[in-house]
Amino acid sequence: KQEVTQIPAALSVPEGENLVLNCSFTDSAIYNLQWFRQDPGKGLTSLLLIQSSQREQTSGRLNASLDKSSGRSTLYIAASQPGDSATYLCAVETSGSRLTFGEGTQLTVNP
Amino acid sequence: IAGITQAPTSQILAAGRRMTLRCTQDMRHNAMYWYRQDLGLGLRLIHYSNTAGTTGKGEVPDGYSVSRANTDDFPLTLASAVPSQTSVYFCASSRDRGETQYFGPGTRLLVL
Numbered sequence: 001k002q003e004v005t006q007i008p009a010a011l012s013v014p015e016g017e018n019l020v021l022n023c024s025f026t027d028s029a030i031y032n033l034q035w036f037r038q039d040p041g042k043g044l045t046s047l048l049l050i051q052s053s054q055r056e057q058t059s060g061r062l063n064a065s066l067d068k069s070s071g072r073s074t075l076y077i078a079a080s081q082p083g084d085s086a087t088y089l090c091a092v093e094t095s096g097s098r099l100t101f102g103e104g105t106q107l108t109v110n111p
Numbered sequence: 112i113a114g115i116t117q118a119p120t121s122q123i124l125a126a127g128r129r130m131t132l133r134c135t136q137d138m139r140h141n142a143m144y145w146y147r148q149d150l151g152l153g154l155r156l157i158h159y160s161n162t163a164g165t166t167g168k169g170e171v172p173d174g175y176s177v178s179r180a181n182t183d184d185f186p187l188t189l190a191s192a193v194p195s196q197t198s199v200y201f202c203a204s205s206r207d208r209g210e211t212q213y214f215g216p217g218t219r220l221l222v223l
Contacts, residue, residue, distance in 0.1 A: 031209045043201055043214040044154075051209075089154070093209060098169060099144070101154040 002027045002094050006102035013080055014110050021075040021105045023090030028068050031093040035064050035075050037086040038104070044089065047075070080109045114138070115215035117202050123221045124192050132187040132218050134202030142205045143185040144212065145169075145177060147198040154201065160185055161208050192222045 003026045013019055023033070032051045036044040048057045048064040050073070056065040063076040077084060087104040094100065118133045136143065145157040146169075156169030160179040174196060176188045185204075189196055202215040 034211065036214075043216045044203075044212075046211045046213060049211045091154075098156055098159075099146075099154075099212065100156075100170075103151070103153040 002030075002092060002098075002100040004090060004092055004100050004102035006088075006090055006105050008105060009103070010106040010108075012108040012110060015080060015082060017080050017109075018076070018078050019080055019107075021077070021088050021090075021107070023073040023075070023102055025071045025073075025092045025100075027094065028071050029094060030068065031095075033064075033066050033073050034091045034093070034099070035062075035073075036089040036091065038089060039086050047088075077107075080107075082109045082111050085109050115202055115204055115213060117200075117215040117218050119218060120216070121219040121221075123223065124189075126193055126222055127191050130189045130192055130220070132189075132200055132202075132220070134185045134187070134215060135183050136185075136202075136204045136213075137183065138204060138206075138213070139182060140204035140206050140213075141182070142208050142210075143179065144203040144205075145175070145185070145187045146201045146203065147171065147196075148201060148217075149198050157187065157200075192220075194222045196220065197222045 007022045034049045035047040050066040061078040089104045091099045091101045115136045144159045146154045148154045158177040160166045200218045203212040205212045
């Protein structure tokens, strides 16, 4: 059974800092890995999707990497802003259209 | 505006009652999904549909049923609600399986 772990569970940083969120998964037989953000009381917003054949994806200040063999992904956020405060969720897709989610990292960026 | 809508936004339901959560997307996506989100357990897949006319079981399907009569709609039915089904329910869709999933705003359900 696929298990996804995200570390740290919570992170508080000053505005402008670069930061890294970590995600690990137990079964390397994945189709893709997706990063989402969730604001309090809201649904999920997709940030980046990395196919299993890819090593990284970039969107603006966000960069996500994937090392399938070691079962790890990182989400790098450059020059963090208070508007980046949210919970960040990592999810891996395996057979049967199943997305398995981690429990998330709650990020607070302080002005 | 293109996207996914869910109804109702929130609901309080007596145990034993039947309830259908509605989900509609206007992006002509083939695949649709239902998840529940619980504190300490994260998001878990209930049921999915890769294309209209087909459905599949996710990680926690017991007590729930779905149908996919057309591309746009994917209702989730609780035949006889129990308190353990108290949760936030999210519907999602993707153009095809293996592609980016887009989520609705969620339905907050309290079963008493």
